[in-house]
Amino acid sequence: MKATALYAALAAITGAAFVAALAVGYAPLGIAEIVGGLFAGAGSPSSAAIIMQDIRLPRALLGVLVGASLGLSGAALQGLLRNPLAEPGLIGASSMASLAAVIAFYFGFTALSPFILPLAGMAGALLAVALLYVLAGREGSVLTLILAGVALTSFAGALTALAINLASSAYAALEITFWLLGSLSDRTMTHVMLAGPPMLLGWALLLSCGRALDALSLGEDTARSLGISLSAARLRLVLGVALSVGAAVSVSGAIGFVGLVVPHLLRPFVGHEPGRLLLPSAIGGAALVLLADIGVRLIPALVEVKLGVLTALLGAPFFLVLVLRTRRRMG
Amino acid sequence: MxxxxxxxxxxxxxxxxxxxxxxxxxxxxxxxxxxxxxxxxxxxxxxxxxxxxxxxxxxxxxxxxxxxxxxxxxxxxxxxxxxxxxxxxxxxxxxxxxxxxxxxxxxxxxxxxxxxxxxxxxxxxxxxxxxxxxxxxxxxxxxxRVILAEMDARLAHARAGRPEAAPVALVWQPHSFASGPGSLEHEFLVAAGFRDLAEELGLGALGRVPLERLVRQRPALVVNWMGDEGTPSLARELFDHPALKHGATRRIETIPQRLWTCPGWFSVDAVERLAAARRALTDGATP
CATH class of the missing domain: 3.40.50.1980 (Nitrogenase molybdenum iron protein domain)
Structure with a gap:
């Protein structure tokens, strides 16, 4: 498929999903109310304006931001580690970011400044990606990578369990548990403003690595002979993943498997050059999270099914198939 | 031994x-x-x-x-x-x-x-x-018998002067839970002279009212039954949501934890707070 056709198709899907995310919700609104509410002047007291501007718009915008961050980070990590199973959730970046956010939230650090929460998420993700790189980075063995990711995820999980254990009340413990499941419900424009800029900065860093990733797919020596500074590219990738995934997790909780599924679905369309996969994965990630977030609003349940639960339910079987296919190829 | x-x-x-x-x-x-x-x-x-x-x-x-x-x-x-x-x-x-x-x-x-x-x-x-x-x-x-008699006297006092057209209130909790008929919260709302939005929406003791529906229904009062003491929590963040501040409700009343963690005769305090909120709403006076 031509690149332009792919971009056009992805943009159309994502655009449609964005419009649908604004149109779907718990209060039935007519088209006139949706449009009127969305474009009503600031401070308009109509309930349609409040619903569209204060509830649905931030939710849809965060769907785009979080989804694009996860899809792009997945594609970048798969290129960096030359491994099709790399994903922010599987390698421990999401759980370390969650842990840091839980600590910041429940031990009162977020009361100091609203910037603490995204900063904590980014620090957690950075620590995870850096540790992973030290543990399993260069040789790119599937086994070492997955095991290092499992170790990091378990460690973060143990410390999160400790936080739940030491939470000041049963209610706080319940809140942590729910928050960890990942959700975009009832977020505000403040969340968009706090987490948006670091995510955009992360995207810029990741998208600047396209040529380096293409070269790296030919092997480190070839990449070096092509004049690519590998250490600089790696630093940009690690920082980019930390910024975008860390900020995303700090507003939404952990939403798994998006970074795994999206690059895989799109790889056949772009050929096997990791650099060309980056931008499509970002757009595709946005579409997937928007669609999943529409899904959780349509499932009838006493408690809204959490977004992270839905993506995990869809993503885990996908991961299993992928593992089996990888084993067959290797065996 | x-x-x-x-x-x-x-x-x-x-x-x-x-x-x-x-x-x-x-x-x-x-x-x-x-x-x-x-x-x-x-x-x-x-x-x-x-x-x-x-x-x-x-x-x-x-x-x-x-x-x-x-x-x-x-x-x-x-x-x-x-x-x-x-x-x-x-x-x-x-x-x-x-x-x-x-x-x-x-x-x-x-x-x-x-x-x-x-x-x-x-x-x-x-x-x-x-x-x-x-x-x-x-x-x-x-x-x-003495503390229960005191509780009933205070309840009667809180009930006094209930208006013909009771304002609508909703006891709302994180994850969009709402307390309806069959819950203590509902009984308190009614005792304080409110109509319960959860009841009018046909919900039971524990139902769900998403923020969007709350905005649509515009209850005069939203009750934060979770209190806001202690560690920062998502509950507090929810009650700071701009949608609530931009006119979805006229008043938010917070019930301190000590009144609901273990409901007892002293929980009549919560009814009195709600009744005061109701008077402020119906008199049009600011608290």
Whole structure:
């Protein structure tokens, strides 16, 4: 498929999903109310304006931001580690970011400044990606990578369990548990403003690595002979993943498997050059999270099914198939 | 060995005596070493028993955010609610409750200690029953009647002057939970002179009202039943949501934790707060 056709198709899907995310919700609104509410002047007291501007718009915008961050980070990590199973959730970046956010939230650090929460998420993700790189980075063995990711995820999980254990009340413990499941419900424009800029900065860093990733797919020596500074590219990738995934997790909780599924679905369309996969994965990630977030609003349940639960339910079987296919190829 | 066995038999006998007094409701052998391992038991013991009757209270008893009777708990030894600690106090009555570890309660019963297992009252009637049950168990039935009479007087006062057209209110919680008919929250709303939005939407004791529907329905009052004390929480963040501030409701009333963590006669305080909010709304006066 031509690149332009792919971009056009992805943009159309994502655009449609964005419009649908604004149109779907718990209060039935007519088209006139949706449009009127969305474009009503600031401070308009109509309930349609409040619903569209204060509830649905931030939710849809965060769907785009979080989804694009996860899809792009997945594609970048798969290129960096030359491994099709790399994903922010599987390698421990999401759980370390969650842990840091839980600590910041429940031990009162977020009361100091609203910037603490995204900063904590980014620090957690950075620590995870850096540790992973030290543990399993260069040789790119599937086994070492997955095991290092499992170790990091378990460690973060143990410390999160400790936080739940030491939470000041049963209610706080319940809140942590729910928050960890990942959700975009009832977020505000403040969340968009706090987490948006670091995510955009992360995207810029990741998208600047396209040529380096293409070269790296030919092997480190070839990449070096092509004049690519590998250490600089790696630093940009690690920082980019930390910024975008860390900020995303700090507003939404952990939403798994998006970074795994999206690059895989799109790889056949772009050929096997990791650099060309980056931008499509970002757009595709946005579409997937928007669609999943529409899904959780349509499932009838006493408690809204959490977004992270839905993506995990869809993503885990996908991961299993992928593992089996990888084993067959290797065996 | 023999002494231990003697003591155990003695304890068993005391247990049977208290159990008998619980059943027959005559204050023959009032307990002298009450140990509470539950916040609800703490409230009842502090209000209804003599200080000399209380051997130990739960570790939450002095927590001012959650324990209404916190001040009265000063100076009384605390416990963490584990069987081992309870046994050390050699209690003749243990107060446990809905959130106590079930294994602990079973272990204490197996050892022969009389355990009064308190539920979380979900209605004013349940509060009355539980207060009298505890008052009888402590041998102070009259005290139970006194604090309940005071509660009913305050309730009647809060009910007074209810307007013809009651304003609409919603008790709302994180994850969009709303309390409707069958819950204590609903009973309090109605007692304070509100119509319950959850009831009008046809919801039960625990239903769901997403923020969007709340905005659509515009209740005059939204009640934060979770309080805002202690650690920062998602609940507090939710009640700061711009949608609530931009005209979805006219007023948000926060009910402190100590009034609902363990509902009791003192929870009438919450009804009074709600009634004051209702008067402010219907009089058009600002609080």
């Amino acid at each position: 023999r002494r231990t066995r003697h003591r155990r038999i003695g304890r068993l006998a005391a247990g049977i005596a208290v159990a008998a007094s619980l059943c027959a409701s005559h204050a023959g052998a009032a307990p002298q070493r009450i140990v509470s391992i539950h916040l609800c038991g703490d409230q009842l013991a502090l209000a209804l028993a003599d200080p000399a009757q209380i051997a130990s209270l739960s570790r939450f008893a002095r927590d001012r955010a959650r324990s209404y009777m916190a001040e009265a708990a000063e100076g009384i030894p605390l416990n963490n609610g584990l069987a081992e600690e309870v046994v050390r106090f050699e209690p003749d009555l243990v107060l446990a409750g809905a959130l106590s570890g079930r294994t602990t309660v079973q272990a204490l019963r197996a050892l022969g200690y009389p355990v009064l297992d308190l539920g979380l009252p979900a209605s004013l009637e349940a509060i009355r029953d539980q207060t009298m049950q505890a008052a009888k168990a402590f041998g102070h039935e009259a005290r139970g």
